[in-house]
Each structure stands twice: as C-alpha cells, then as structure tokens.
Amino acid sequence: MSKTLADIGEFGLIRRIHEFLKKEGFQAPEVILGIGDDTASFQPRAGYNVLVTCDCLVEGRHYLPDYITPSDLGRRAMAINISDIGAMGGRPLYALVSLGLKSDTPVADVEAMYHGFCMELNPFEASIIGGNLTKMEDIIFIDITLIGEVKQGKIMLRSTARVGDAILITGYPGQAAAGLHLLSRSQSTEDLREHPLARAYISPSHRAKEGWRIGQSGVATAMIDTSDGFLGDLGHICKESGVGAVLIQEKFPISEDLRQTAAQLKLDPYELFLQESDDYELIFTCSPDKVSQIRSVIASVSDVPVTEVGKITEIVGIIQLRLPDGTKRRIQPTGWDHFGK
C-alpha cells in the first residue's frame, strides 16, 4: 500500500517537499531565503512593481477528485494564479503554497501536485519559496499566493478601456464550460479525461506569456482574464472603466470541438462562449488602428488565435449583442453568486 501523510508525518512531508523542489523546482538567484525560516525573503528588482494575487481550490467545490489527477490539480491551481499575473502584463516569480491535506492523503499525490506546480512555474523561472500545511478532516484545499513583477508604467488594468476601442479575445472561451458539461453528464469520467474540451476544463491554458507581451507593447488599453466567463469579465472591464460594449455574435471564435459538442449536448455554443466558463483566456482592448500591431506582438510568442469580437461603447454598464440579422439585444452574465441563495 502506498505511504500516506500519517505514515511520514508533517515534518517528514516538509522534508520530502523540500527535496522535491531542490530537484524539480527552479532556484531563483534573487531568493535570499526560501522554505525553512519564519518567512521567505527576496530582493525585488529596481524599476519594477510587485504584483500579488491569491486563489484557492477546494475539493468538492472547485474540483472533483474523480475528474482530475493530482498532477493536473497542481497545474490547475497554479495556472489560475499565473493567469492573474499575466492579465496585469506581469511575470510570475514566487509562489507560496498553503495546503489543507488529510491524514490518508498518499504522499505520492502530494508530490504529484508539486510536480504540477513546477510544470507551470518552471517555464517562467518562477519558484515556490514558502507555504503552510494544515491537517483537514474531510476535504483538501490548495490556496496559492503568487507574486510577480511588472515594469513600472506597464501594468495593465481593467479600469482603463476607452470608448471606441476594439475588444479582443484569445483562444476559445466556452470550451471549459462544455468540458465540465461533458464530465458531469458522463457515467465514466475516465474515458473522457483526454477529450480536448475536458482538458480545457481540467488543465486550462493560461495566457500569461501573451499577457506579458501585450503589456510590454504599450498599445493595449485594458486587460482581464476570463475566470468568470467572457461576459462576466467583460462586464468587469465595462463597470470599472465606466463604459459599455457591443458584441458581434458572428465574430465569436467557436472551435470546431465546441460546435460539435454543443450540438451533441443540445446547448447553444454562443451561450457557452458568453457565460460562466473557466477558460483563463485574455480579454483586452485597444484602439482599432492598433489591432494588427497587437496581433503581431502576440504571434511572435504564441500561436493562440486572437479574435476581435466587438467595440467599447459609451453606454455605461450595458453590453449589447448584435445578431446576424442586424438586431441588437442587451445581454447579462448568468454567473453564479458563490454565497447567494
């Protein structure tokens, strides 16, 4: 039988994690002190601002163990934080990992989780410099604080979109929502794990590399990542910027996979694109005459598609959808409220 946390104890686990990170993790030269003292410490770079974000995954709430392997869970937990740093035009540097684990959690699962963290961090030469372990009775949680940097003056906000700006989106939002539908309607999730839409949900591809380049270019006006769904996050841009938006439905990037699966599930692919979906794509805005420049900037680091789907308007807080027949209707996110009745 495989070893559990009860077998090796808290200090045994800390030692294992430490050894694992020495082997698989990136060792950043600016880290003065990593795991093993009262705090971690690093030397920030002159001319850069520090970015910091935290996001938590709770078993049964944000993920189901049947759907996701420990390694993918680690990737997912780190990727959603990396996505936030990327959406500010920043680069991830240091992570603190606070884990709530059970006594019967296999040690191999924890190591697989750390393998997932490192898979996401290493391409950025980012490292885990601290954390915390808590014993839980019934459920696991993974709470990550990710620290990054952004060049002074290059930070990308959600509050600075301008009337007349083009609205662009990376990738294919809605794929993660369709993947979740597939998984939750299936009897055996095992067979589905490699389905491209299930992968889009289980192991989302953040666009931090693209976000960093968009920030560097200096031509985008506002940016956000899609963690509340396209419409919800565009809504945040509109609200914080004091503007509105009009979207052109026929321009929406709907992948062939999404189109087929939507038909099979009897769902509207445009609704999947617009509503709650954990895709971690980027929505950004720029002056219409900068669209081709920004496309080239992204194309220089990535082959992710970039689609112009609408315009920023002056009708504060209102998002309109233009249908193929030319009619317009007002649309709203159906995003769920986590504590709502």
Place this chain on the structure above:
Amino acid sequence: MSKTLADIGEFGLIRRIHEFLKKEGFQAPEVILGIGDDTASFQPRAGYNVLVTCDCLVEGRHYLPDYITPSDLGRRAMAINISDIGAMGGRPLYALVSLGLKSDTPVADVEAMYHGFCMELNPFEASIIGGNLTKMEDIIFIDITLIGEVKQGKIMLRSTARVGDAILITGYPGQAAAGLHLLSRSQSTEDLREHPLARAYISPSHRAKEGWRIGQSGVATAMIDTSDGFLGDLGHICKESGVGAVLIQEKFPISEDLRQTAAQLKLDPYELFLQESDDYELIFTCSPDKVSQIRSVIASVSDVPVTEVGKITEIVGIIQLRLPDGTKRRIQPTGWDHFGK
C-alpha cells in the same frame, strides 16, 4: 435576525469589505492597486528585501468558535503572521486575506473579523490589499499571506546562532498553553474569556515591534518566534545553526498567573514553559557582552520582560536542562506532529 452571507451574496460581501477597509483600514501610499483587479500591486522600497509568509487558521483545528469572538479570531489570525515578520527583524506592510466562509455566516461576524485584522495592522500602517473568498460547507478557514520588508543586511535568521551566545526570551511562554488547558477543562468558557491566561491563548501578543528593533540593533545573532513552544523553536535554532543549548531552569520566567494556574491544574509550570504553547514570543541569541545593550534597545519601545535563560553550546542538536540541584538532563519537545498517527 442578523444578515448572513446568503442574504447579501458574494459581490455584496466584497463591497462591504471594501467599504469597511476604506473606513477602518490604513491606506498605504506605495499601494498602486488594491482590491478590485486581477492582482494587487505595490512599489517596493529601494534598499529593502521583501519578506513573505502565510499561516492558516481552520475552525475546529486551530480554534473553537466557542472560545473566541470573531474580532479576536481576526486579531489572532493576523497576529501570528505579524509575529513571523517580526521574528525576521521586519515590518509588516501588506496582507492578502483568503477566507473560506459558510452561507450562514453572519455578515457582522465577517466585519468583526476584518475589524480584528485592522486592529493588528493599523499600528504598523500596514494594509489589506487583496484576498479571496471561498464558500465552505462545514468549517471556516482564514488563510493570510503577509508581506513585509526588512532593510538589506538586517534580516534575522534562525540559522546563525553561535557557540557561547546567550539565549533570551521575551514575555512568559507557557501562558497560552495554560490558557488552553483552562478553557478546555471548563464547562462554561464564557466566564473564562477575560482570564489573563485565556487571553494569552485567545489573543496572543506578538513581539513584532521588539523584533524589528532587535534586527535594527545589529547585535542579535539569531531569532525565531515561539509558535511550536519554547523548546520546539529553540530546537529549530539549534538544528539550523548546527549548535546545542543548555537551559537553566531557575531562570525561566514564570508569571505569577502561570504559577497559580499550574498549581490549580496540577501541571508543572516549567513543562508549560518548555512545551507546545502558542505564545508568539521571541527567542533570540547574542554575544553575552551584548545582553544589556539589547535589553536597552527593547526597553526603548516596550515594557515586555526579557529574560536570559541559557547558553548556546557546541553539542550539536542537544538541549540540556540544568536543574536547581546542579544536575543536567537532556530534554526534547513533545510537540505534536499534525499528520502523525
């Protein structure tokens, strides 16, 4: 009936927290971006290193709601993180608060918790710049990441104690353990909440102000806060520094409250001093000829007692206790392993 999170929803709660912090929280000028975008952002000071730590309190595991009010819980959760920053010789600056809350949590309780956070942060002109909210089914958790700064070259480590150094301790370790004994043996915890030892457990006094001054003085060689009990944390210093220690029992600072309560509970006050206790005092070491200088440094900012309780020895990893009759015995922490069988 008082309003719950289910009544006001997630976005309602975020708005309330935001408004509360505008009113009661410190507004730091170096904060470029606080709550409300994908990440927070601040400008680090030149000549300083960044410190970062995280610590989590879980209902039923680290605290019992019957023992502690929401405001004290907020204070405690923040104080234990502030203590870590202080133990590095640093100053706390920015907190991220990740909360797991239940739908039936009263809004007033969450506000009281934030009141507790601000009570601890405001004296340092430190502020909450971000966080996360997660819905939990059965238990609440409070996971705080605290960021601080320390002047380059003034960081205090646990790994740098030297043979011959004096070992000093602030305050009265063991009081929190005695307080927990009192609370757990009592039928009605309500009457006990104001007992000084119960207070020592419920609302521990970190020594961050003192730690910062000790670091500034440049004469201490190593420092740690007592979160695993005096012996456990002195053990960390010994292990990381590759040294040992001898302690003189008759020098241990045992408060009158602790002496009386230990007698009443039929417990050994010296054992309470040595073993697992959540006091958040500071253990630090310095050359014997610097003891009076360091006492003056601390006395200039605080009236907390500082007691010399032993010496660092060359017997690696061994801690000895000298009893009043002159005999010595080897002692070890009984600290519990969180995942152990």
